[in-house]
Amino acid sequence: MQRYFISPEDIQGQQVRISGDDVKHITRVMRFEPGDLIICAAGNEVSYRVQLTDFAADAVFGEIVETLQEQSEPEVKITLVQGLPKSDKMDLIVQKGTEAGVSDFVPVETIRTIVNYDAKKEHKRRDRWQRIAKEAAEQAHRLIIPEIAEVTTLKEWLLQKSDSYDLVLLAYEGQPLSDRERQLDGESGLGDKPQILACDSLRAVLNGFPQARSIALLIGPEGGFDPQEVLLATQQGARPVTLGPRILRTETAGLVAAAIILYHYGQMGG
């Protein structure tokens, strides 16, 4: 059944008012008529089956016929703190993360972020991400629209926000160098290999936080996090974790980690 997000203030008693772009979708794309049923999610984890009643030029009205007992929102809220990637990869990250169950996104500039920040385009860019999140949330049967925070720096986020989570995870590729690698490191150009840091497995860390209900997940941009950032994050309590021996691209890592975390806590259907 077709789904639309509305605001709680669009509900008066049993009456629902739908406005904005969704009006065109209801009338022209779906060609709904009075009597047809849709699902409206109020964005606060509550959803209703709504029977359409009246059509005006700029709004469609309906009546709630049932409050649904949908439980598609995970009990564990994941905030994806994503190092800004190149080109339009953030679009994919927002869309796929929303499908998987990410609760909100914080795009951050990091030391190795290559994107040119353009304050003028900032508003437009965030609007686009928010629109992608809305469409993905409708399609995925989410009961909230994940919020896209304003772009900030990783440092600022770590200093100001990181302590409000039960658990902060930092995905890190570091793996121990072999003895031969250490030897060759002296001989040739291995100097750009990232500094090695002891990483726990994701499972080991999650097992230590069985009651976590809010988790921030830090994913670096294409070049990864700078060792300074890893140091600051760990000083702020973040736990570096490995996602295994296969190196995931920045636009894949958050989605994969979020899905695994939700599975770990029984939030992917059991």
Added chain:
Amino acid sequence: MQRYFISPEDIQGQQVRISGDDVKHITRVMRFEPGDLIICAAGNEVSYRVQLTDFAADAVFGEIVETLQEQSEPEVKITLVQGLPKSDKMDLIVQKGTEAGVSDFVPVETIRTIVNYDAKKEHKRRDRWQRIAKEAAEQAHRLIIPEIAEVTTLKEWLLQKSDSYDLVLLAYEGQPLSDRERQLDGESGLGDKPQILACDSLRAVLNGFPQARSIALLIGPEGGFDPQEVLLATQQGARPVTLGPRILRTETAGLVAAAIILYHYGQMGG
């Protein structure tokens, strides 16, 4: 360190020969010179550190300085049997699935597949997918290049191949209708709701197969599987599983399920 796939026959004793498109990458993109180190994966789960020695017009030669003990291939082999999706989504599926650790891909035509099959372009399309798999495998530090099978029909695959796996999973969106939904179903247009099928959680099924080492994962195209296909698949021993209450797009479902399966079996870094 830059990685290249070679064939086992390109290794003679300690000498390695690299040919094809990688020559241009080594000489023009990376601008490597004799003495530089690369990693060569022979495609059979073995990899080497190689020091480049000689450069010819159509080949680059090197010497093995170390056989690496990399273990990036999962012990659980996942075959992603993917209902052909629209437009270029299969490119994304191959790329992301390769990163996550899928071992091979079988694109299948299903009842609800909308793609126009064009035998003339088939060869070209498969070449492109195979090239995407190779690039993703190099980037992800895989030790094999996942193979893309020729396009077949789901029915044919089920009848001919499904019994060669320890476990065949079919991702299915079916969830029980509420009482009110059943009531409304009689009253109005709920008739197109897919037939409901008892689905187990992915975890429940995986827990029943602790020793599974080869798993086929069936993912429907945009419109999902037709009930006939679900019936045939279950008759052939496939286990329908839900990936939870959030509906994943076809290009997301395989990646998410593969990552979760590998995590379940301890193949994502622990």
